[in-house]
Amino acid sequence: MYKIFITLVLFFSIHLTTFASEEAPLSIHGVTTISAEDLITLLHSDKGIALIDARIKEDRKIAIIEGSISLPNTETDCNSLENIIPTQSSPVIFYCNGVKCGRSLKSAKIAKQCGYQIIYWFRGGIEEWLKKDFPYSVE
């Protein structure tokens, strides 16, 4: 009986893992995952840091983090990044709507491929931002 139970638990946990895979991974190699507070700290410590909103433009009418630059992931490549980020050693932060969004992840990966060395990924995105009552803006 116990073995059957264990088997079932394992079975379901595998499936749960599968569903969870729709969420973004907790971290990406070579990319630093940050929270909303980290983001504020980074923004306040380095005014040259690039905050890239990886969402489509339409999303920005609902809420944006003030000071963020819109670069949807679909449009992200080494060239578009080069326009925003001054150097390859300049820090850059990507965010999108939230953990299920995936756009910021993709953009971060592209940035990584393009050779940017300091990449931050605000995994929680707008969802975490609003939840924590941080001020937002709209376009």
Add this chain to the structure above:
Amino acid sequence: MKLFTLRFYLTFSLYFIAVIGVIFLVYSSSIYQDLAYKNKTEYVKSLTKNKIDDIFSQLDQELTHQVVNLMKEKPFQEAFANKDEKAMYAWLSELNKRYYVTAGIININSIYVLDKSFDILTQVQEENSSENNCLDIVEKVRSSLTHERYKSRHLICHDQEGPLSSIIYPYGGLWPKGYIIITGKVMHNLKELPYLINLPAQIHSVENKLLFQSNDWVENEHSPNDHYFTTLNYQDRNKLTLFKVTIALDNQELSEQIKQVQLKLISFSFIIIFILVFIAGWFQKRAINPLQSLAKGSQKITSGVYETIAENCIFPEIQTPINSFNVMVKDLKNEVAEREQIKQNLLEEKQFTLVTLASIIDAVISLSIDEKINYMNPKAEELIGKAFDECENASFSDVFKIYQDSSNNEQIPLHTIMDDDDLNYHQTIVYFYDQYNNRLELEMSISRMADNYSINMGYVIVFNDVTADRELKRQLSYEALHDSLTGLINRYEFERRALNLLESSFGNKNEHVLMFMDLDQFKVVNDTCGHLAGDELLKQLAALVQESIRSNDSWARLGGDEFGLLMGNCSLEPAIKQAKKVSNLIKNFRFNWDNKVFKIGISIGVVEFGMDGTSLSETLSHADSACYMSKNSGSDSIHVYTQDDEALQEQQGAMNWVSKIHAALDEDRFILYFQIIKPLNPDDKPHGEILIRYLNKNNDIIGPGAFLPAAERYNLSGQIDRWVVQQSFQWIEDHQNELDETVFGINLSGISLTDQVFLDFIVKKLKSSSKISQHICFEITETAIISNIQRAVHFITSLKSLGCHIALDDFGSGLSSFAYLKSFPVDFLKIDGIFIKNIDNSPDDVVIVRAMVNVAHGLGMKAIAEFVENIESISILKVLGVDYVQGYGIEKPKALSELLPPNP
């Protein structure tokens, strides 16, 4: 129902459970009621709180939205950048109005714009709005940490009209340039609460000021049972009460709901009770009833009623004992019936035994092992003259005093009788004195009663009163040895004593003498005077002789008129003297009877024995012979037996006549003789007498004197008579034609006269040849007639009627009673020879004969004289008138066959 029965307990438990169930249900229904109210209240409160939370949340979002939008507005941004308070105010006022009109969802109370250092740059407030505390929110931001400063904050504050929701928002994002505070009137939104919860509601301030009341609000006073109320204190995150919400709940609906549930519960409980009652009833029927039947059945058994139980129980625990009970009852029934039968049988047997015991003539007593009386039958009671009740459990020896010896007065203890041996049965003769002090001889039988294990249980004593028996026995033994008439010893004892003497004389050759004596003339006394006289005579003679003999001699009556005298250790000489003495005594004795005097004689035969080895039977035979000899020699004679006694030898030959007579009758060794009886008157018919002779083996003719006495003595004379009659009749019949009118006298003995068969034989013969009867004259002696006079008369008349003649023979030698002559229709009177033999020399005989002849003639008879031996006698007899003469003087007897001349 009886208390404390299984039924009681079962029913009680079931009802108890039912009652407990009902109580539980009632209790649970009341709990349910409470819970229902509580639940409902909690639910409503929770619902209300959620709804209010929603309202606040929605309001906050809207306010945030308004702030974000406001910050987007260019005019505002310009005014703020320029710190143009007036422009800001004008724009805010415009905005406020706009919102107030258009929003609908929110009702903004005031807007504050603050710079970085939280100083109010400008503020717009609703007209007539009261003072509020909404600026307290500034402190929340001011006091918060770095990151918190960038966050928007909410606060619920108050003014006099009610709660307000305020929000503070950093203007300029992460790098705030200032703050905007906007407050909205919550009441505007809270008015929707009654619709949201669908219940009438009131909202009060903390100070209990009514802020809002729904249109359908009800007052408790009007219908206290219809509604009930609950109040929710709405608090902020710091547990500070902001306002109070009172909700009216519909009591009826809930109580209806509760009632329905309670009804269901009650119905359910009734169903349970019904089920329990049904179960109880079912149990009662299925379990209790069979058990009760079982109990009743068991009770019935105790009162003797054996009934099986018809109940069937589905429970094997009950059915099994019922089945066992039924089997038991059947067995018991059979057993009881059997026992009843046995009891009945035993009772009958007991009754039978008691009746038997009561009926038997023996006294029966049963004793316990310690010799106490358990039972006595009526005979035993009679024996001691006490009832059983008086003697019950008394000691046997106290009640029954028994003695071993009639002379010894020492009582016998019972145990000594029984302990003599180990036998279970003991019989003894004891003596007992009854209540009248009569000494009884009792035959006492003691039986030990043993049970199945041979353990002694007591005794049964049977007393048989043998007093009379033993007396009788003594008497019988006396009578066995004695003659009852004379008291003398009898033949048996006489012979025993003789044998004793004979045996005692073996070796010493002692002499003894034995005598047989036979009375003469006794028969005359007996016949004429009756047996009484004869008996008396015998008694007197016995006593007479007894006196004359020696005391140690045995004087015995041997039978009839025969006596015996046994003289032990006595020689012949004194014995003969004694014999003579006896002879004389008797000769001189006169017997008187009925004025008649009789003279008696005695013949004595004497024999000496003991020295020559003769046996007793020989001695007795010798004595008999001697006596017989003596009798033949004449009255009063004594004959002593001697070995060479010729006469006795002859007589002894006669002793063997019995067998010879038998042989002679078989072999026709008898011969008929004839002697003429000569008529003195020529007119009379010729007459003769048929006589008999015996032809011995040497062809010697032997006269009747040799064998007729023996025949008479041994009862053979009848057979001889028959032979003679048969032969004579045959001869007469054969020669009838040659016989003229000759009459043949045939002698008949006394025995023949009484023999009816013989008479029938003669009658038959005579009838078959009727002519011969005139030739027949039966000669009968006077004594033969007298011995049985009635039969004799019958005999005579029978024969006379057939034409025979009858002659009275030997008249004068016996009784010679003229009286009898009258009764007999006799034709001839034959005068005895003793009167004729010497008639020529005896004048007395002449006188007697004359008298007899006269009598005969007088009675119409012819007189015949016998023993006529000479011519002188004939002439005298002729003168005397005698009709016929017979004797040697006339003619000697000759063979009958010689009577007629042989045919040529």
